[in-house]
Amino acid sequence: MAALTPLTLATINVASIKSDAARFTAFDFLGRFDADILFLQETRLTDQSALKKARQEWTHGPSYWSLAAEPYSGVAILFKIAEVTCRRIIELEMGRCLILDVLMKGQELRLINIYGPQTKWDRKRLFIRIKPFLFCSRQVVFGGDFNTITRPRDRGGSKDRLAYDSVTLNSVASEARLVDVHIRTDPGHSGFTYFRGSQSRSRIDRFYLKEEAIFSPLSVVEVEFSDHCLICFSLNVAETPRMGRGMWKLNSSLLEEATVRQSFEEFLQSQIPMQVQMCIS
Template identity: 30%
Template sequence: MNVLMWNERGANKPNFQIFIRYMLKKFKTNILALFEAHVGGDRAGRICQGLGFDNSFRVDAVGQSGGLWLLWRFGVGPVKVVEANNQFIYSTVGEGTDIMHLVVVYTDPTVSRRSGLWDKLREMLHGILEPVVVGGDFNTILRLDERTGGNGRVSLDSLAFGEWVNASSLTDMGFKGSKFTWRRGCVESTYVAKRLDRVFCNAHARLKWQDALVLHLPFLASDYAPLFLQLSLEVEVDPRRRPFRFKTALLQQESFKEMLMNS
């Protein structure tokens, strides 16, 4: 299963669908999470249908603010949205022993509007025994080395973010690619970049998908880089190369050793 997460900053941009289709063609995606879509209502519904996914759930934008979308294909199994608001969508994907709890997060950039969010997420995830994956745009950092430019301090909100990660027993899944997922400014004096987007999981998910990989994709139409989560890596097999097989029963044949020596 592959999940693409992207803060595109506006689904009503002229090139929005072009860039999304390019990403979906290049990276096989089962679930797509979009943040700050900045559009709602019928227009949001038409855009979701045009992206080629079988189902979608939206927390529509209010005016030109917000907008959180989750789109998925039939192949992932049943998807149930458990709870949602303007900062997260909590869903279960699959069923039975193959169930996964997926939370896509877009935290408000204004710290005061995040009040109670970390406590809410901690309570929501408490006691879940199945695999949990939490990812998205958290609009804050954990450590000083996750930013460049600007002031060199860790905010109180960053400390609260770190406390939530620890209290929820989550593990950062790491990444490959650019160190930062958000950037602003074109010259050195104004340039700021941070790692605001990331993916966490619990111990059950890490044990189930030990080879899972998070890629920081290139910046395209947004000042945010898309995140691509591969839970199970696909191994390409050349159909022209047949695997070697040996039947151990041949060792019991008296003539086998002689035939092997002659060969």
């Protein structure tokens, strides 16, 4: 039987680390927090000089960043383990979705960090763009601030029906055979993660994993520097069954057919812009 190799993952909307003071406060807390991988949203880092400072100041391991394409976006994935091999980086949507394929502790992981856009339509569109990346033989960790709920009870005082972006997210997760860590381990608890004033509260921060994954219950941790809570859990990657037949191989004879060749060329061209240079601290 494989040795147990648990990893602890956390996600937090940091509500801006653009200023030196805000970045120090967040990094000080996250540096002391017991987690191996950290997903950040709403970094608000909009230029390379700010990114360079953030990379230099995160001294606990590699870090990967997607700059904010708009003032209130920006995402990052930080590691507190030095031995991380990054296989691939995909900036699926600048400042909104960053995907990493990494090798850690002998296990292949696909990490997908999302910061849901502000409008329902843009959220639905992004969920659909992410969907193909959820089907792979690696262990998928899909998390972040989705900016939407998946059950009416996930918004305090709300009894409304789900909006179309929430319906799309539920459908995407179901088709990819992903489970919401909170719902799987504590379905009867509200688990609110976002608070604004005394009335507004919701559960918009979450993690999804494959149905077969072995993981701990989710913890919700209040922080001083954000109106979002940090959520975290432990994943036993060694005990998670691998799915799929492994690496896909192209039957090159199929390219002799014009329509197949054109479709394949279009697919490759769509993938090239998403490949970005590694940003490792």
